[in-house]
Amino acid sequence: MYRIGSNFIGSSKLTTSTEMHQVVPSPPTHWSKGYNFYRFSFHNTIPCTVKINEDEPIFLRGRQGFNTDYYDAPIRSFVIIEPGVQFNWVAGY
Template sequence: MVMQIGSGYIGSPMLEKSESNHEVIPSPPATWTIKYSFYKFSFSNDQECHVSINGGDPIYLRAGQGFQMDAHDSPITSFKISESGITYNFLGAHK
């Protein structure tokens, strides 16, 4: 098993509310030349919604179901909520 060494964590400072086709992962600092790549990621949703991971097809999540991944899964660089008005929060560990 390969040990993953990251450089930091980011997440929601409070509950957030989505807009249609909303990208959850923020842009990195202006001094970075690459976007965030999460090797650990957790998402919590208060309402049912659809999400697209890394540009893939929409996936249905029940209200409160959420989503988690870790270092054994493919890194996440994009996580979009299809619907507007979804309250959520996220936490990610990045390289």
């Protein structure tokens, strides 16, 4: 099974996190639901802890990153817990 996406979205530049930084943006105002990414790629420059889909925290080493594909659970929420983490991301929806 695979999913045919509609578009891509992501960082326009390297970004620095704030405390409890939600990476997944709010959807356009005319949408009835939030984003549901079938592909997601996150790249961190330093170690950090993230919460994915409001689940238990996961530690990522510096430059480890995190990637999903169409056969993984969709990403609805991706929170960087610590402030000061430089990162960029890209996703398909």
